[in-house]
Amino acid sequence: MRGIPESLNQLINEFSRLPGIGKKTAERLAIYILKTNQDKVLPFSDAIVNVKNQIKLHDLCHSFMEDSECVICNDLSRNNQILCILKDPTDIFIIEKTGYNGLYHILGGLISPMDGIGPDELNFKSLFKRVESFNEVIIALEPSSEGDATTSYIAEELKKIDIIVSRLARGVPVGASFDYVDEVTLTHSLNDRVKYK
């Protein structure tokens, strides 16, 4: 843009690369940075670098860890009898908000023959090695064809050992009106119906 210093233009471009941030918002954010005191801006820049430098994946559960310590696996207050299987490490953050207090195992993807991703490409070896120490496994994968294929594969493999295997219920989202729920979801919610005691 004319009349705009090059380094401001670059920051606008960087902001507009973020998901859901349009050109207008990127300009607003970049101008905010420009107007803000240096001592408030540098921690932001540092935080970006730190996230990339300090966060690694744990060998055992394949979730994020910092300072060579997995905050989840090493948390003794957690229930180490229940294991939740997820696709991505970032899925942990939303599951944590539900109050779930067990451990996790991250697959790193879903089985997708179309994309050449079979069980060998995912973190199954480490899963089957550790799974016997748990009482229950919750498979929490997205309801897509790849998610369903991966869920079936895990459930089939775990039949060989004595362990409770469950998956997330599918159904009507809280707050949703029936008018806006598709029939596939509604069918799932009928199939996953829960008995009143």
Add this chain to the structure above:
Amino acid sequence: MRGIPESLNQLINEFSRLPGIGKKTAERLAIYILKTNQDKVLPFSDAIVNVKNQIKLHDLCHSFMEDSECVICNDLSRNNQILCILKDPTDIFIIEKTGYNGLYHILGGLISPMDGIGPDELNFKSLFKRVESFNEVIIALEPSSEGDATTSYIAEELKKIDIIVSRLARGVPVGASFDYVDEVTLTHSLNDRVKYK
């Protein structure tokens, strides 16, 4: 938040400090950074630091400049007979979008006796020193009591010299329905009415 590495938490906090970015969006952006390749993330972090380090204010027009050169004052393709007076250097970006091709003078604030800001606290000395070389001055300050006071002050001072002084028209925003325009704006738009030739 539980189960979230500390450096990710810090980045979420930094993002949520930005204007218009809520907690949810901050989480989404921080997770995006975490998932993105290092070589795409480092330029973002650098761009933030660069904006703060490389952009200074020009002594003459008080707008942003980089590499000790003011991209506006030094642009020979601009009309150096017309001067637009603005409050903040960032106001330039929006005026530039209109296709305005003259020069600028940034006041650095508005006259506000309540806040102890008089003409001496603003960039008036340098304005009155350079203003005689222009044919026309456009005062483009916000339509507030401080903006109006500052506009009057400038107009009064410039009466002493032979120069055309104008201010921005006030009126109905393009696309706005009359139902949503307040009567003060509508009064201004009547007063600022433009004759058909």
